[in-house]
Amino acid sequence: MKIFDLHCDTVGECYKNSQHLRKNNMHLSLEGAAEYDEYCQVFAIWITDDLRGERAVDYFNNVADLYHKSVGENNDLISYYNTDSKTPVKGILACEGGSACGGTLRGLDNMYKKGVRLVTLTWNSNNEIGGGAFAEGGLTPFGAEFVKRCEDIGVIIDVSHLNRQSFWDVAKITTKPFVASHSNANIVDNFYGQKRNLDDDQIKVIRDRGGLIGLNFCADFLQQENYPGLLSLGEQIRYLLSLGCEDVIAFGSDFDGCDMIDELKGVHKMKGVYENLLKQGFDESVLNKIFYNNAKRFFDKNLK
Ligand SMILES: [Zn+2]
Numbered sequence: 001m002k003i004f005d006l007h008c009d010t011v012g013e014c015y016k017n018s019q020h021l022r023k024n025n026m027h028l029s030l031e032g033a034a035e036y037d038e039y040c041q042v043f044a045i046w047i048t049d050d051l052r053g054e055r056a057v058d059y060f061n062n063v064a065d066l067y068h069k070s071v072g073e074n075n076d077l078i079s080y081y082n083t084d085s086k087t088p089v090k091g092i093l094a095c096e097g098g099s100a101c102g103g104t105l106r107g108l109d110n111m112y113k114k115g116v117r118l119v120t121l122t123w124n125s126n127n128e129i130g131g132g133a134f135a136e137g138g139l140t141p142f143g144a145e146f147v148k149r150c151e152d153i154g155v156i157i158d159v160s161h162l163n164r165q166s167f168w169d170v171a172k173i174t175t176k177p178f179v180a181s182h183s184n185a186n187i188v189d190n191f192y193g194q195k196r197n198l199d200d201d202q203i204k205v206i207r208d209r210g211g212l213i214g215l216n217f218c219a220d221f222l223q224q225e226n227y228p229g230l231l232s233l234g235e236q237i238r239y240l241l242s243l244g245c246e247d248v249i250a251f252g253s254d255f256d257g258c259d260m261i262d263e264l265k266g267v268h269k270m271k272g273v274y275e276n277l278l279k280q281g282f283d284e285s286v287l288n289k290i291f292y293n294n295a296k297r298f299f300d301k302n303l304k
Pocket of ligand 1: 096
């Protein structure tokens with residue numbers, strides 16, 4: 001079984017809690033992921049909204065160094081995506097919060113040099129680039145430069161966590177496909193989920209650009225009356241399929257980044273998730289696209 005996941009916070013949690021990527025008691029470990037035939041994981045470095053300027057850059061650098069050290073020490077299990085190594089786990093580095101650039105394009109070049117190939121522009125508040133889900137205002141003039149430079153150097157834009165205005169600013173100035181690495185369709189029953197998830201028009205523009213939507217396992221982002229447990233994930237998939245997103249849907253689990261229902265809590269649950277979705281009536285070919293093929297095709301095409 002092959003899995004491609006667009007978002008987890010595991011490396012940052014390892015850094016903060018002195019845990020190891022190889023073996024730990026968190027949602028994701030290399031040993032857990034290596035149980036599958038192939039596990040491609042986008043590892044995000046989350047920059048909290050209280051870190052800006054040099055402090056954000058320093059934090060980013062420290063966690064990026066830990067990621068590369070962990071890959072080097074565990075090269076029997078993990079290698080960088082786009083290399084010929086035959087390890088079961090493949091890693092792509094991402095940054096959740098463009099403030100890791102410290103508000104300069106030179107800082108973006110540093111992120112690229114450190115291996116970042118996907119950037120979530122904001123977290124929930126404002127930063128130098130634009131307004132997040134719980135903030136006012138769209139992309140700043142610097143944010144527009146940042147986004148254009150990302151497209152030039154080959155960093156994929158991630159619109160998860162943006163507010164609506166920033167999202168549409170990004171849609172307007174970009175020419176390449178972009179992703180929502182860990183956001184769901186806005187069919188949920190709570191305020192937090194509604195702020196963070198995508199409305200139909202947003203979903204359609206991501207689809208038409210050839211982007212990806214990574215379904216988030218966060219309990220609040222799945223919660224819908226009458227759809228308990230994994231039925232809520234099935235309903236998200238059904239809804240996105242009704243909007244013509246068969247080639248767009250992927251997973252962005254948010255492992256080690258949020259609270260989940262038991263059925264989704266950790267990499268070892270993914271086989272059960274697949275079997276449950278089969279029982280819910282989804283075709284194997286559709287599930288294989290969601291679990292792996294859509295993201296694989298996207299990154300092989302769009303990653304330099
Ligand atoms: Zn997030």
